[in-house]
Amino acid sequence: MWILRLNMTDRSAKLEDVPDKYGGLGGRGLTSSIVADQVPPTCHPLGPNNVLVFAPGIVTGTTAPTSARLSVGAKSPLTGTIKESNAGTSWAPALAHMGIKAMIVEGQPKEKAKFWTVHLSWDADAGVPKVAFTPADTYTDGDLYEVFPRLFDAFGNVHVAGIGVAGERLYGNSGIVFNDLKNRPTRYSGRGGLGAVMGSKGLKFIVVDSAGAPGVEVADKELLKQGSKKLADALRSHDITKPQGGLNTYGTAVLINIMNEAGGLPTKNFSSGRFDGAADIAGEAIFEGNKERLGKELYNHACSPGCIIQCSNTWFAKDGSEIASCVEYESDWALGANCGIDNLDQIAQMVKLCNAYGLDTIETGTTIGVAMEAGLAEFGDAEKAIALIEEMGKGTPLGRILGGGTNTTAQIYGVVRSPTVKGQSMPAYDPRAVKGIGVTYATSTMGADHTAGYTIAPEILSVGGEADALDPEGKADTSRALQAATAFVDTTGHCLFIAFAILDIASGLEGVVDEVNAVLGTAYTVDDVDRIGREILRVERAFNEAAGFTKAADRLPEFMKYEELPPHNQVFDVPDEELDSVYGEM
C-alpha cells in the first residue's frame, strides 16, 4: 500500500510508504487528515501550497457492495474551508487495486494555463504503479462529451479523472469529473470548486489503467464475505434501496414530490417551498416519461461497479435518443424548481451542459436562480437559463461571473437573497421548512451540504427515527449524530445511500463494520462508528478554525431569519446556541 505523490512543479512522481497514522484510514478520513497535516490553513487555495488528494475508501475495490466511492480533498477555493467531495466511479477501485491508498497532487507549474495528462498504469515487472506525464494541449478548452472519447481512443481501457473548461479557468464552481460505466463524463466530485484546484496545478486528466494490478489487500477474506452479505441483504430488503425500490425505479428525483408536499422544495431562488411544476419534473415523471418515449419500463443503472442500489437514471428524448444521464434530484431541483423551470428536456439539457463544462449542477442551478433574481432572465425562462450556462462554457465575463458560483454572482449583482453558507450554495431542502438540515448546512465543515448530515432521513423520510421537520427542538443532536455517521461512511468508501438501509436495519451496519475489520484487521464494533466519525470531524473543524472560521460562520444567510417561506410561512428559528452546540459537544 502506497501514497503516490505527484509534484506538478517539476512533474515528478514518488511512491511513499503509508505512515502508520494513515493506515487505518481511507476516503474522507484520509483526505481530510492529509490536507490537515500538509496544507497551511491560511494558504491561497489556488496557490502552490494547497494540495489535492484522491483517496478510495477503506473497502473500495473489494466485494463490499456499493463501495466504489472516491474522496477528493483540498482546501476549497469556493468555501475557504477544508473540503471533501465524493464521487462514485470505476476510477476509485482502479486506484485501490493498484495499492494506492491516496494520491497527493502538489506544487504547480510556473507556466500558466499549461495542462498535463498523467497516465498511471501497473508495472507488472517491478510490481509497482508507474506514472507518465504528457501535454494535454489537445484536450483543453473543449466539451467533455467530445474530449472523453478521444481520451479513450488514445489511452485505451482506462478510468478517467479530470476537469472541464470550468476547472481550467479556475472557476469557483468547478468539479472534478470521472467516467461512468459507459465512459461518459458524468460522475462528479462536484462541490467546493476542487476542479479549480486541479486546474491551478496544471493537471487536466489522470487516466488510470489498472490492468495487472494485484487488487486490494484484505486481512480476513471470510469476514469480508460475511460483512458484504449482511450489507447486501439489508440493501436488498429496504424499500428505498432494494431492486425496483424507490431509488432504482424513480431515482433520487423521487424526492421532488415528497419535498414539494413538505413545503420545503426551494423554488425560484428560495422564495417559496412549493413549485407549481413539481409533478412535471418529479422522479415519477421521469419514469413514466421514459416509459412512454421508449415504449418500455426502464429501471435505473449503477454509477460504478458493484452497486446494488443502482439509482442513476437517463432521460431520453421523444426520438429515443439520450438527452442526459443522470438527472439527479439535486440537479433536477436546482436547474428546475429553483429556476422556475418545469420542462424535463430542458433541465436534462442543462445537466448535460454542466457535465460538458465541468460544473457542479447544484451550484449552477442556484447561481442561475440568483441571476434570475438579479434580472438576467425571468424565472421559468429555460432558454435563457441554457444560454447563461453556455456563457459559462464560453468564458465570457458574464460566464466567469456565473462560474464564480452563487455567492459571487450575488455579490456582483448585489443580491441579498444568496442561499449560501461559507460560500457554498444550499442544496434542495429549504431549512425554514426542514429545520434539522439547516443545522447541518450551518455547521458542516464543508459549507452548505446536505450529504454532510442528512437529517432529511428522520425529518421527512421516517428513516432512522422520526422528527417533526418544522420543530427546531433537538435538531442539533440529530445533525451531530448524522454528521459523525456520515464521516464514517465517507471513510469506508460506501455510497452514503447505504445509510437508508443501515439506519433502519441493524445487521446492515454490522456488515459495514465487519467489512472494515476484514480489510484493516481491526476489531471495531458498531459502537466505534460514532467515535471514528467524530474524530474525522474534529480534524476538519480544527483546520477550519485555523483557517479563520468561527461560530459566526456557522450561520444561515440572514434573510432566512426575517423572510418567511411559504407555504408554512416560517423563518429559520433554531437558536444560535443550538447551532453552536453541534461542534461544542462534538
Added chain:
Amino acid sequence: MWILRLNMTDRSAKLEDVPDKYGGLGGRGLTSSIVADQVPPTCHPLGPNNVLVFAPGIVTGTTAPTSARLSVGAKSPLTGTIKESNAGTSWAPALAHMGIKAMIVEGQPKEKAKFWTVHLSWDADAGVPKVAFTPADTYTDGDLYEVFPRLFDAFGNVHVAGIGVAGERLYGNSGIVFNDLKNRPTRYSGRGGLGAVMGSKGLKFIVVDSAGAPGVEVADKELLKQGSKKLADALRSHDITKPQGGLNTYGTAVLINIMNEAGGLPTKNFSSGRFDGAADIAGEAIFEGNKERLGKELYNHACSPGCIIQCSNTWFAKDGSEIASCVEYESDWALGANCGIDNLDQIAQMVKLCNAYGLDTIETGTTIGVAMEAGLAEFGDAEKAIALIEEMGKGTPLGRILGGGTNTTAQIYGVVRSPTVKGQSMPAYDPRAVKGIGVTYATSTMGADHTAGYTIAPEILSVGGEADALDPEGKADTSRALQAATAFVDTTGHCLFIAFAILDIASGLEGVVDEVNAVLGTAYTVDDVDRIGREILRVERAFNEAAGFTKAADRLPEFMKYEELPPHNQVFDVPDEELDSVYGEM
C-alpha cells in the same frame, strides 16, 4: 445637539437627543460606536439591518484648522468588517453647524433600484433641522460631473453627499462622494464600498443647506482659540505641512519619487517596488508640468474650509483646461505605477472617471492591475485601462466584475497575486519593503489601509521618530501606537495630515487636545490621546470578532511570504506572533 435618524423603509426622519455615551465622541469614534451598538455583526451589509452613519468630528465646524472632516461608518460590503471612511468636505461642517452630531440612515425601500434625494435644511422658526424626501430619478445613471451642476441648480447653495453609478449598482468598489470647494464631485469616502450601502438604502443624495444654522456649541471659546493657534502654528512651521511646503507644492504625489527610491512603490500589480516611469508621474512632475502648461507656478488648494495645509492639486491639459482634481499620491500610484502607466494626462483622466462613476481610485487601480495580470490588458496600456474603467461606468458584466473590486476580480480570473487584506486592496506601499505598514495592513480593523496607522512617517519620512523600513523588528509597537493615535485624530475631525506636525511638534498635539477640551468641556491631556484611541479600536475590533474575524484574517496575502520583491528582494517576514501582538496588547 442631535442624532438625526433617517428611515428609508418609510422615508421618515427623527431628531433624537444624543445619548450620554455618545456625547464625548465625534467622527470615527462616534460612527464606530453607533455601528457597533446598532448593527448585528453577522448581518448582510446590503440588507435591511445595516446602517449608514455620517458624523463630523468633535471640532469640525469650529475655527480649529484643517478640521472639516467627516466619518462615514457601516458594516462594509467589501470587507465584512466595521468601516470608517473619511473625507474632507464642506458637507461636514454644514452638518455640524446644524447641531447634528450624527446622521443615521437605516432600513431600505421595498422597491429595488428606486432612489431618493434627502434635502436637509434649517428651520429657523422651530430652531431645528428639517428633512424632505424627493425622488432622485432624474439624477441616477449619470456621470457625476454632469449631475452635480443640475443638483446645485435645483437646490441652490447646498453641500452634497451622494453616490455615483457604482453605488447605485451596489459595487463592492463604490465610494460616497462629497463636493469640494468648487462644487466638483471629487471628495470621497472612497474605501470599503460604503457607496453600495447608501445605494442599498435607496439613497442617492443628501443635500444640506445650513443657512441660518446656529453653529457648533463650544464650551470654552477662549481655549478653542488658544488650541487652534497652537495647531495652526505647528502646521505653518513643519516642512511637510507649511504653506509652499512639501504638500502644498507637490501634493501627496510628492511621495512617488520617495517611495520609488525606497524600493517600495508597488509596480505592475505588486511585482516590483520600482517603476521606470516614476519620475514622469511624481508630484514634482505635476508641479513642473502645470507650470509649463499654465505659464506660472501653481500651489495647491484646500479640499474643504479652514485648511492650512492645502494639498489638493489640479492637473491641467496643454491647452490650460482642467483634466482632473485631485491627482493624489494614492490615485497616481494605483492608476499609474501599479498599472505600469507613466502618462499623467491619462492617469488624471482615469481619476476623473473614478470621480464621475463614484469609484475609489485605490481599489480601481489595484483592480486594473489584477485585470492586467489576468491578461485583460498589457501593463502600461493606458487606453485599455481607461476602457476598462468605462466598462465599470457602463455596468457591463466585465464592468461589474471590476466594480466588485480587486479581490473579486482576482477570484473571478483565478489570479493568486491579489494584493488585499480582508477583501480591501493595499494602498501605495509594498509591505515587503516597508515592514511596519504591512503590520497595519494586516491588523487594521478596516482591511488594508495605510491611513489606519501610517508607519511610513517614521519608516520613510523620519517623522515621529526613525525606523529601518526593511527591519521587521518592533513594528507591531509602532503600528499599534499609530493606529491608536489615528483613531483619536479621526475622532476629532482633523485631517490625518496634521499628524506630520503634531508628531514632531509637541505644542501642536497640545493644541488639538485644547480644541477638544474647548468644545466638549473636558479636561483631557495629551496622555489621554492613546487611551481614547485604543478604546475606539477595541470597539471596532470587538465588532469584527463578533462578525467572525480571527487572527487568521490578520495576515497579508500569502504570495508576499514567498515572492521576493525587487529591488530589495525581500519577502514579508514580520512573524505572525508579532502581528497578533498588535491587538493582543491593545
